[in-house]
Amino acid sequence: MSDLRVHKTKYINETKRVSFKYDGKNYFGYEGDTLASALLANGVHLIGRSFKYHRPRGIMSCGSEEPNAICQIGDKKDLTEPNVRATELEIYEGLEAFSQNCWPNVKFDIGGINNLISPLIPAGFYYKTFMWPKSFWKKVYEPLIRMSAGLGKSPTEPDPDMYDHKYVHYDVLVIGGGLSGIISAKIAAKSNLKTLLVDDKKTIGGSTIYQSNDSFKIDDQHSSKWLEKEINEISKIDNLTVKTRTSIAAYHRYNYLLARENLTDHLSIKDKKDKIRQRLWKIRAKKSNRSDRRN
Amino acid sequence: MFLINCPFCGERDQSEFSSGGEAHIVRPKQPTELSDDEWAEFLFMRKNIKGVQFERWNHSHGCRKWFNVVRDTSNDKIHSVYKMGEKPPVK
Amino acid sequence: MLNTHYPQITDNKLNDVEISLQEPISKINLRGKSKEFFAKVGKVLSLILPNEANTSSFSENFNAIWLSPDEWMVYFKNDDEKVIFNKLYSEISKVNYGSVTDISDQWICINLKGSKIYDILSAGCSFNFDQFLKTDGLSTQTIVNHIDVILHNKNTYNINLFVRRSFSEHLCLWLNDSAKFI
Numbered sequence: 001m002s003d004l005r006v007h008k009t010k011y012i013n014e015t016k017r018v019s020f021k022y023d024g025k026n027y028f029g030y031e032g033d034t035l036a037s038a039l040l041a042n043g044v045h046l047i048g049r050s051f052k053y054h055r056p057r058g059i060m061s062c063g064s065e066e067p068n069a070i071c072q073i074g075d076k077k078d079l080t081e082p083n084v085r086a087t088e089l090e091i092y093e094g095l096e097a098f099s100q101n102c103w104p105n106v107k108f109d110i111g112g113i114n115n116l117i118s119p120l121i122p123a124g125f126y127y128k129t130f131m132w133p134k135s136f137w138k139k140v141y142e143p144l145i146r147m148s149a150g151l152g153k154s155p156t157e158p159d160p161d162m163y164d165h166k167y168v169h170y171d172v173l174v175i176g177g178g179l180s181g182i183i184s185a186k187i188a189a190k191s192n193l194k195t196l197l198v199d200d201k202k203t204i205g206g207s208t209i210y211q212s213n214d215s216f217k218i219d220d221q222h223s224s225k226w227l228e229k230e231i232n233e234i235s236k237i238d239n240l241t242v243k244t245r246t247s248i249a250a251y252h253r254y255n256y257l258l259a260r261e262n263l264t265d266h267l268s269i270k271d272k273k274d275k276i277r278q279r280l281w282k283i284r285a286k287k288s289n290r291s292d293r294r295n
Numbered sequence: 296m297f298l299i300n301c302p303f304c305g306e307r308d309q310s311e312f313s314s315g316g317e318a319h320i321v322r323p324k325q326p327t328e329l330s331d332d333e334w335a336e337f338l339f340m341r342k343n344i345k346g347v348q349f350e351r352w353n354h355s356h357g358c359r360k361w362f363n364v365v366r367d368t369s370n371d372k373i374h375s376v377y378k379m380g381e382k383p384p385v386k
Numbered sequence: 387m388l389n390t391h392y393p394q395i396t397d398n399k400l401n402d403v404e405i406s407l408q409e410p411i412s413k414i415n416l417r418g419k420s421k422e423f424f425a426k427v428g429k430v431l432s433l434i435l436p437n438e439a440n441t442s443s444f445s446e447n448f449n450a451i452w453l454s455p456d457e458w459m460v461y462f463k464n465d466d467e468k469v470i471f472n473k474l475y476s477e478i479s480k481v482n483y484g485s486v487t488d489i490s491d492q493w494i495c496i497n498l499k500g501s502k503i504y505d506i507l508s509a510g511c512s513f514n515f516d517q518f519l520k521t522d523g524l525s526t527q528t529i530v531n532h533i534d535v536i537l538h539n540k541n542t543y544n545i546n547l548f549v550r551r552s553f554s555e556h557l558c559l560w561l562n563d564s565a566k567f568i
Contacts, residue, residue, distance in 0.1 A: 164567055166505070169514040194516070253371045254297045276567050282512070284298075284308075303455055304439050304526070308512035311529060356534050357527045358439075358454035 005041040009210075011203060012037075018268075020095035023106065029091050032202075036062070036069055036086040047071065047086060049102040051151065053115040056106075062087050064200055064247065072098040072152045078160055082152020090202060093268035100152045165280035170196040170241075173257060173285040175248050178206025179223075182230055189240035196283065197240065198259055200247035202266070204231060246281070255285040297371045302378050303358045315351030317341045318363045319383065345369050349383060389551055392494065393558040400565040403502050405558070408495040408546065412467040414474065416450075416458045418484020426477045430470070431460065442525045442538055449546075451525040451538050459536065459548075461495065493536070494554040498545045498561075506564045507537075507545075518542070531560045 007014065016031040022039060029038025036059045039047065045058045047069040057068040069086040074096055082100065089097075099106040130141045172188040174181050177199030185197040203209065208216075208227045216223040234240055245262040252258075259281040264272045300306045323329055323337055342348070350364045365374040365384060375384050395407055416427060416435070427435055433445040436452045443450050448462045464470060467490065474486045498506070504515040510531030518524055522541040527534070533556070536548040549557050 162567070165509065167508045167512045169516060252296060256296055284512070284514070307528070310512060356529045358457075360454055 004043070011209065018091050018093050018095075020091050020093075020097065022097050023099055033091050034062075034087055035071065035089045035091050035095070035097055036066070038091050039086065046099075046106055048099050048106065049109050049112070051101065053118055054102065054109050054112040055115055059086060064088055070100060070151065072100050076155075078155055078157035080153060080155050082150075082154060088200070090266035092266055093270070161277040162275070163278050163280070164276045165282065167282045167284070168196070169284045169286075170194050171286045172196070173198070173255070173283055175257075176206070177201070177204030177242070177244070179208045179227065181206070182227070182234060185240055185242075186230065186234050186237070189234070189237045192239070193286075195240045196243065196285075197234075198243045198246040198248065200245065202244055204242060204244060243281075257283045257285065259283055297373070299352060299354075299364065299373065300376050301354045301357060301360075302362050302376055303360050304354060307354070307357060311354060311356040313353050313355040315353055315361065318349040318351045347374065390491070391551075391555070393496075393554040395496075395558055396562070400562070401500075401502055401568050403498065403500040403506060403565045403568075405561055405565070406497045406499075408497045410490070411461055411463045411495055412470070412488075412490045413459060413461045413493050413495075413548070414471060415453075415487040415489045416460060416474070416478075416484065417456055417487075418478065419456045420483055423478060423484040426483060427474070430473050430477060433460075440524055440526050442523045444523075449538065451536060453527060453536070459489070459493075461546075461548075492550060493548045494551050496547045496549065496554070496558065496561075498547055499543060501543050502565075502568050503543060503545055505568050506561060509564045510560065513537075518545075531557065533557050 011032050013031040017028050018031055018033070018038075019026060019028040020035075020038065021027070022035075022044065027038065027042045027044070029041060033041070036047075039045075040059060046056050047059060048057045048071070049055065050057055050068075059069040060066060064085065064087075066085040066087040070083050071086050071089075073081045073084045073089065075098065084097075086097070089095075102109040104110065130137065130145070171193035172185070172195045174185040174188065174195065174197045177185075177197055181197060181199070182204060185195050189195040197204065199206075205224075205227050208223050210224065212222045212224040214222075218226040235242065243259075243261060245266070246259050247262075248257055248259045250258040261279045261281060262277075263279055264275045264277050267275075296309045298306050299309055299312050301312075320337065320341075323333070326334065329337075345368055347365060347367050350366055351361060352364050353359065353361050361379050363377050363379065363381070363383065365376075366372070367374065377383065392407060392409055395405055399405075416423075418424070418427075424435060427433070431445065431448050431450075433448050433450055434443055435450050435458050436443045439452060439455075441452050447464065448460055451459045451461075453459055462470070471486070471488050478484050479486045504518065507513075507530055508515065511528055513526060513528045518537075518539040519542055521539075523539065525536065525538045527536050529535070530547075530549075533549060533553045535557070538546040538548070540546055
């Protein structure tokens, strides 16, 4: 284990080891790790290759904004999932992840040759090059282009998992459980409004949960301590629902939003069995503007 | 999916309703005296505009009543809802 | 061929939800606007039809659900169903005060009980059940899992659901499925 790991945090349970496989090699992390944090702790930095020139890529960020560290999860024909961000995926016992867009492997990638010949690939290269000779198209060009297109591999068999969906109605929907999200949800709920707070991480608090030094203070306390109290307080409010591991996917007219709640993706393969994998929430938040009503 | 405030049942999801197209198209008094073109004009031709439009809607999975809706087709904002036979709001 | 089957409800107690068939019961559809219509209905059923949208009224024997401004559904458990229908028919339909239709065989009544029933329905229904939690006796017509239904919220966590007979089997299977995964 490299010394990159920060020990004794509240969010990683260092008493519980979780083993997983990355590119066929066995590693282990702790309960609460994301794939990204577990890989970094194991000293793995090279995660994938860039799309065209196959330049080496590592982990850049710590959430849904990650552009580089995307992986293929699983190798079963029906359950494999491409383009999963390592920073979003929580590791579980039995997880198998693979790097993408590289062959034969991520360290030695044949596609990397594109990088060396990049001066020979000007804009419009594809349109001009693959035109002739005409007979080459079907047998040579098309299979080659198809092989290099896309990043991961799609599943080829039907998804055996179960999914659910549900309509819900709320007065106020707060998206993002950071500092301001928590406070606004609290204010809304205390004003007697039925409120929903969603966050895509497993705990609410955003980046504030890591701020426990003197540079970050609220009300003369370390901001993470202060926030902990707030989180504890809002968990007791009746008309406030908090949904973690839930990300908003669409915002339609009349405040109609779609959210995906991740129910079992973080559980070990054994615990996943016979449970719903994800739930689609069809959220209708209260109309913000009713000035069109005449009375 | 937008919400429609049914004048009889209240606000419901659009999926409960069916659209009846443009409203206030008057049936010609003497259809027999019309040419085929004029009859087709009444029967099939609709404005299909982008902007505020007068429409008929039916609460087909609710009270099954017809009513009129003034809707902006570009952003689905509903300006007003009024019953059949009522005077349309001027705007 | 006429479908006279009732849906099979197996496994009717799941996750604090009780699903039961409330059949046979009689259902009568009433339509009318005139003063005489209301008077006659009141006389025969000793019941005032609810005037307000999405509400219901009840007397000792009868339940009346508002369907539309001039349409109601009355349902009741009674052995002499034909007697009541004939009485209404001769007092109203025959003299053109309104219309009386026997819809006992068209609709199936299913009772849902338990604290999770609104969660089950919400899986396939865009209706906002918050109002049902606050007020007893509300009713509505809506779509559950693409199927037209009439819901009568007898009291909180106790719903009578009416569904057309040909859709009832499918809806019951769906309710059972939905109840497994709340």
